[in-house]
Amino acid sequence: MELIDRFRESFGFVFEDALLNEIVSISRLRKVKEGDVLIDIGEQIQLMPLLLQGAIKVMREDKEGDELLLYFLEPGDTCTMTLTCSMGVSKSEIRTIAETDAEMLLVPVVKMEEWLIKYKSWRGFILESYNNRMMEMLETVDSLAFMKMDERLYKFLRDSVKLHGSTTISKTHLDIAHELHTSRVVVSRLLKTLEKNGKIKLHRNRIEVLDF
DNA sequence: TCATTAACACGGG
């Protein structure tokens, strides 16, 4: 399929044709594999991604090296962090990792500001992106501050199903414990309870989500 | 009360 068509699929409803064409002519396609680190903390950002396919995990890291999930990007999204580049900041405050195999268009950040003036649809897209990322981050904060571990775990499983488009999650209890910043004992116990309640089915290295 | 840590048994690859 032509790149322009693929792009239109994810972003066509957002941008006018002139902008679509300009983006496709100036950007390049990048394909990444699950687990690839796209941008790490402290790196210079020169390209902004427009996600066509897959899911990207956006994380923050504390002094001890613990990772904190901020939000996910899905097709039609962009990384709001790159937007700060047009405001003079160029070092990344975050780390982005491919949650699944993914494809994106990369646009030089210098174009960002130009398009903000030139295209109304671009301005709208950027503002909406900021808003969406902010909302998702609020959801994450809520979950950390207010939700109990069993609710957080269930949310984690549902998000994973949604992001991967599959009801099978190939992660160990220890992996999940790290992501949720708890111990494996708790994860194993809560997963067992979910299984008893018929929400999931447990296997080795694999969790099947039945009800979500 | 509920999470964490350590410890142990079981069993599949």
Added chain:
DNA sequence: CCCGTGTTAATGA
């Protein structure tokens, strides 16, 4: 055997 998993007991917040 190694590792993921399921459980328990002790300890702490």
